[in-house]
Structure formats: structure tokens, C-alpha cells
Amino acid sequence: MKKKFEVWLPLLFSLVLIIGMFIGYKLRSAQPNGGLSVGSSGSALNEAAAIIKQKYVDSVKIDSLEANAIREMMDELDPHSVYLPPLDLKETTEDLSGQFMGIGVEYKLIRDTVNILSVFKNGPSEKAGLKIGDQVIKIGDSTVAGKKVAATTVSNLIKGAIGTKVNLQILRGNQLLQVPVTRADIPRPTLVAAYMIDKNIGYIKLDRFGSTSYREFMEAMEQLKKQGLTQLIFDLRGNGGGYMDAAIDIADEFLSGDKLIVYTEGLNSPKKEYRCKRPGVFETGKLTVLVDELSASASEILSGALQDWDRAMIVGRRTFGKGLVQEIFPLSDGAALKLTVARYYTPLGRSIQRPYNKGKKVYMDEVWSRYANGQAYFADSNKVNTGKQYKTPSGRILYGSGGIMPDIFVGLDTTKTSKEINKLFFNGSFNEFVLHYYLDNQKVLDPYPSPLTFSQQFQPGKKMWLEFVGWAKKDSANLSTVPDSERVRVENRMEAYLARFKWRDNGFYQVLNLTDPVVARATDYLKTQ
Structure with missing residues (x-):
């Protein structure tokens, strides 16, 4: 009997196992997820995506859902951490590649x-x-x-x-x-203008910090020094940043020795210092840096380092206030995460980053609110100069948390622009008029060998203005009551736009800067020191 039981035991065991598996399958299929296997090691996001893909009632583009989920995650971080779809990543790379x-x-x-x-x-x-x-x-x-x-x-x-x-x-x-x-x-140059304002003062405008910026800067400095440059106006207004390395390399050309330029630090990024490595091309000449509320990130690294070391006089308006460092992490589908990995600090230890705890919209709108609360017009309206103080080698007091506050504040012109003129600028009518004026008078620029000569000798006078007045009537804009001061400002901008057709951005800024109050204040400072 015992021997027969031993013979049948394996068969009985197999039968019980099969019955158990069948019952288990039926029980599992009765569960809400229908027995879907999503793996215990995946994240909840992966599990949700797998369930949707296999069980949703209609067809769905799972890639789009995942991209939206990633966007939502990034929105919970700081305002500068973003998800970059493949096309946006390509444009971002191209924009800085030169x-x-x-x-x-x-x-x-x-x-x-x-x-x-x-x-x-x-x-x-x-x-x-x-x-x-x-x-x-x-x-x-x-x-x-x-x-x-x-x-x-x-x-x-x-x-x-x-x-x-x-x-x-x-x-x-x-x-x-x-x-x-x-x-x-x-x-695509990142340095858009370089010329001599007079026999000693040079001007350089950098539009963004790209991979070619340092080379472009050095080439411009070489040319300007040949023309007699001993003082420099470096214009970073509207420069929203770019590659930090480009800002560090250019700062190195202004600072001597092994001075600290910037350091970065984050929870998962150990402190890293960036110091001067080489003799600079312009370590001793008088220097001013122009900034405004759209000067951000790499622009603030450069202007902050020069301000901390008393190397340059910062002129203009308070900068954007972005003191976060991003790195791009590619994803398998060609997209990428632009993720904040550290904060940067000026040589004195200032963090320039504005608070962002009230949400992305409030954070971004803060810049535009400066126009409403007076900060763009009056230095006394800037309330960021509170909290911890930092002392430069010469004893000047600086502050952090909210951007770089200029040493010489130059507010926006408080003279109001008429509603009619604003309308013509915003709807493109002004640009269209200047283009048509040029096309109808293409030889108007031929006699002039340089933008400066053009600006000195070309007088649009009543003829061009009267044409513009007639042109504006197409937009139901009446310019007959515009005051002379505003008419002159518009005529100056017309000249600058015309100059761009022949000399491109370099000519545009040469003409525009002749009536720019920030450039004028920087020039006066250099001449009187």
C-alpha cells in the first residue's frame, strides 16, 4: 500500500498545483485591474502608464500623456526647471551654438x-x-x-x-x-555690435552667452584696441544668459590674478569654484557694464563678479534675479530635462536669485510689476536693498537676493509716449513704414560711409515725419498733436532702423546709442573719472 501511495504522490501533487494555479488565475482576473502585470519595481507613474495603455477604452497617445506628466512634475520645481520636447531642445541648442x-x-x-x-x-x-x-x-x-x-x-x-x-x-x-x-x-553671432564711441571709449553689445561668445569678444577687443580703446562700455541689457562658461571666460579677461569669479553649490552638487586662469586682455582699463531687468543668469554672473571686485561700474536698472544653474539631461525619446542642479554665488557669497515660493506666474510677473510700482523709474523705489550686507574690497555695501542693483541707476524716461505712437509700434506699422521708406528711397544711404556720418548728416526733417503722419492715418492714428519732443524721439528711431538696412545691428546701435540715456551716463562716468 505504501509503495502504491509513493507512485501516485507526484501525480496528486501536480494535480493540486494545476488546480491552485487555475483558481488563482480566476481570482486575479476578478480583481479591478484584470490581473494586469505592471511590475512591483516600477514607479507609480510607470504603473499608471501601463494600465492606461493596456486597459483604456479608446486609443491614446501614451507618449503625449507621459510628456504632460513630466511637465506637471517640472512645474512643481523652480521656474527654470523645464521639460524640453525634441523640437524645443533643438532650438535651444541652436540658439546658443552660434x-x-x-x-x-x-x-x-x-x-x-x-x-x-x-x-x-x-x-x-x-x-x-x-x-x-x-x-x-x-x-x-x-x-x-x-x-x-x-x-x-x-x-x-x-x-x-x-x-x-x-x-x-x-x-x-x-x-x-x-x-x-x-x-x-x-x-549667428552673439556679439551684435562693437565700435568706438570716441577715440578712447569702445562699446560692445553681447546679445547672449553662446559657444562662440568668448571668441567673438576677443576678436572685437583686438579690433577696438587697435583703434585706441582704453575704456569700455560693455552692454548686457536684454541679455538673458546662456552658457555659464562663456561668462566666466569673459570675466577672466577683466579680472587679474586668480580671483574667484563665481561658485556653485547644491544639495546634490558639491561646492565648485571658478577662478581666473589667465592674464586678461583688459584688466586695468576703465569699465562700465550696462544692465536692465532682462539681464539674467550668465549676465548676472559677469556683472556680479565685476561689481564684487570693484572692477566695473554697473549702470542701468536692477537685473532679473536668476541665480540658479541648469543642466540638460537627455531622455530616450529625444526630449530632455533642463533641470536646476545648483545655485550660483558671486565672489562675496551673494545669491542673486529672487524668491519663487509664490508660483511661476507671480515670479515671472515680478519683472513687469517693476514698471507699475516705480522700480523701473526711480532708484528709491527698489526695495530689495535689505537683509544681509556684503562689503567690497573698497568698502562699498552690496546686497543679494533679487538681482544685481546697479551702482549708477538710470531709470526709464518718465515722459509718456502717446497712445497713437504706442499703437504704431506695437502693431508693426512703424516697422512697415521704415521698410517702405527705405524701399522707395534705396539710395538714401549711399552717400554715407559710416553710421556716425549718416546720423550726423541725414536729416529726415519734416518730409519723413509728414510721410509718417500720412501713413499713420491708415491705422486711424492722429499724429498732428504729438509734441515736438516725442517727434524727435521717433525720428531718431527711424534713423537707427534705416541704418540697420546698410550696416545691420552694428549700425543700428551706433545710431540708437547717440540718444540712449544709459549709454550717455556711462560715457559721462568714464570721462569724468
């Missing part, structure tokens, strides 16, 4: 039409025959004229692989033209 794949034109959307304002010399568009004033009707099969189209849409249609062609339909006067343009690698 190169992009395009056709070599500058354009502007005016009244729902893409107008070509500049054609790069020896670029693909010049070779294809495009001209200033051409209006783009179609890019490939996409119509871009006569309807509201985003600037990013136009840019994405124009860009493409090097060597490929994009077919443009152009309106030139009353003639429709088909113009094929071969895309190429187009340099």
Missing part, C-alpha cells in the same frame, strides 16, 4: 506677412537672388501670408538639412516669383 541651418535672411512678421529685412552677404538667399523688401507668400507647400502664423512656424519651415532646397514663393512689387534656396550652415 550656428543654425537656414537660408541666410533676417525677416519680420508685419501685418501677417513675412517681410525680408536683411539678406546675408554671400549667403544662400543672396545667391538665390532674394532682396530686402521681398514678401514671403509660401514656404514649400505652406502658405504663410495673409493669416496669423507664429514666428516659430515660419522658422521651422525654413530650416532643414544642409544642402536641401526650400522653395519660396515671393511677392516683389506686383510680381510673384518662385525662388529655390539651398539651405546652409549660417553663422
Whole structure:
């Protein structure tokens, strides 16, 4: 009997196991998730995505759901930690690389039409025959004229692989033209202007801190020093930052020895110091740095270091207040996380970062609120100069937490601009008028060898102003009562915009800066010290 039981025991065991598995399967299938296997080691986000993918009633783009979930997570962090979809990541990289794949034109959307304002010399568009004033009707099969189209849409249609062609339909006067343009690698300078204000004072404007900024800066300094530069106005207004390394390298050219330029530190990022490494190209000459509320991040690193060491006089208005360091972490689908990994501190230990505990909207709106509460107009209205004090080598008192406060405050002009003029600037009518004036008077710039000569000798006077008054009537704007002071300001801007057609940004700033109060204050400081 015992022997028979031993023979049947394995069979009975197998039968019980099979029955148990069957019962377990039925019990599991009766559960709400239908026995879905999501793995115990995954996160709740992965589990949710798997359940949705396998059990949702309709088809769903799981990638879009995951991207939205990541965005929501990033929104819970600081305002500068963001999710970058593949296209945004590409644009971010191109913006700072100093190169992009395009056709070599500058354009502007005016009244729902893409107008070509500049054609790069020896670029693909010049070779294809495009001209200033051409209006783009179609890019490939996409119509871009006569309807509201985003600037990013136009840019994405124009860009493409090097060597490929994009077919443009152009309106030139009353003639429709088909113009094929071969895309190429187009340099995009980050340094937009460099010239001598007088025999000693040079001016440099840096638009952003990109991979080519340091080289562009050194080349500009070499040229200006050959022309007699002994003093410098370095304009960082509107410069929203970029690569921290570029700011550090340029700061190194202004500071001597092994001075500390900036240090970074975060919960998961040990303290790291960045010091001067080489003899600088401009360690002793008089220096002013121009800033405003849109000068941020790398601009604040540079201006903060120079202010802490008493190396430069900071002129303008309080900077943005961004003291966070981001790194880009690629994701497997081509997107990326732009994640804050540390805070940066000026040599004296100042953190420039503004508070962001009230949410992203309040944080971003704070800059614009400065116009409403007087901070953009009056130095006494800036209430950030409280809390811990920091003393420079010369004994000056500085403050952190809220941006770089300039040593010389120059507020916005309190003279009100008329509603009619504002309307013409905001709806693009002013830009359109200057473009048409240039097209109708293309030889107007021919006699002038330089922007300065043009500004000194060209007098738009009543003729150009009267044309503008007539032009404005199309927008139901009555300029007959505009005061003379405002008329003069508008005429000065007209001259600057005209100069851009011949000398591009370098000419634009040479003319515009002649009436710029911040540049004037910096120039006066350099001349009187």
C-alpha cells in the first residue's frame, strides 16, 4: 500500500498545483485591474502608464500623456526647471551654438506677412537672388501670408538639412516669383555690435552667452584696441544668459590674478569654484557694464563678479534675479530635462536669485510689476536693498537676493509716449513704414560711409515725419498733436532702423546709442573719472 501511495504522490501533487494555479488565475482576473502585470519595481507613474495603455477604452497617445506628466512634475520645481520636447531642445541648442541651418535672411512678421529685412552677404538667399523688401507668400507647400502664423512656424519651415532646397514663393512689387534656396550652415553671432564711441571709449553689445561668445569678444577687443580703446562700455541689457562658461571666460579677461569669479553649490552638487586662469586682455582699463531687468543668469554672473571686485561700474536698472544653474539631461525619446542642479554665488557669497515660493506666474510677473510700482523709474523705489550686507574690497555695501542693483541707476524716461505712437509700434506699422521708406528711397544711404556720418548728416526733417503722419492715418492714428519732443524721439528711431538696412545691428546701435540715456551716463562716468 505504501509503495502504491509513493507512485501516485507526484501525480496528486501536480494535480493540486494545476488546480491552485487555475483558481488563482480566476481570482486575479476578478480583481479591478484584470490581473494586469505592471511590475512591483516600477514607479507609480510607470504603473499608471501601463494600465492606461493596456486597459483604456479608446486609443491614446501614451507618449503625449507621459510628456504632460513630466511637465506637471517640472512645474512643481523652480521656474527654470523645464521639460524640453525634441523640437524645443533643438532650438535651444541652436540658439546658443552660434550656428543654425537656414537660408541666410533676417525677416519680420508685419501685418501677417513675412517681410525680408536683411539678406546675408554671400549667403544662400543672396545667391538665390532674394532682396530686402521681398514678401514671403509660401514656404514649400505652406502658405504663410495673409493669416496669423507664429514666428516659430515660419522658422521651422525654413530650416532643414544642409544642402536641401526650400522653395519660396515671393511677392516683389506686383510680381510673384518662385525662388529655390539651398539651405546652409549660417553663422549667428552673439556679439551684435562693437565700435568706438570716441577715440578712447569702445562699446560692445553681447546679445547672449553662446559657444562662440568668448571668441567673438576677443576678436572685437583686438579690433577696438587697435583703434585706441582704453575704456569700455560693455552692454548686457536684454541679455538673458546662456552658457555659464562663456561668462566666466569673459570675466577672466577683466579680472587679474586668480580671483574667484563665481561658485556653485547644491544639495546634490558639491561646492565648485571658478577662478581666473589667465592674464586678461583688459584688466586695468576703465569699465562700465550696462544692465536692465532682462539681464539674467550668465549676465548676472559677469556683472556680479565685476561689481564684487570693484572692477566695473554697473549702470542701468536692477537685473532679473536668476541665480540658479541648469543642466540638460537627455531622455530616450529625444526630449530632455533642463533641470536646476545648483545655485550660483558671486565672489562675496551673494545669491542673486529672487524668491519663487509664490508660483511661476507671480515670479515671472515680478519683472513687469517693476514698471507699475516705480522700480523701473526711480532708484528709491527698489526695495530689495535689505537683509544681509556684503562689503567690497573698497568698502562699498552690496546686497543679494533679487538681482544685481546697479551702482549708477538710470531709470526709464518718465515722459509718456502717446497712445497713437504706442499703437504704431506695437502693431508693426512703424516697422512697415521704415521698410517702405527705405524701399522707395534705396539710395538714401549711399552717400554715407559710416553710421556716425549718416546720423550726423541725414536729416529726415519734416518730409519723413509728414510721410509718417500720412501713413499713420491708415491705422486711424492722429499724429498732428504729438509734441515736438516725442517727434524727435521717433525720428531718431527711424534713423537707427534705416541704418540697420546698410550696416545691420552694428549700425543700428551706433545710431540708437547717440540718444540712449544709459549709454550717455556711462560715457559721462568714464570721462569724468
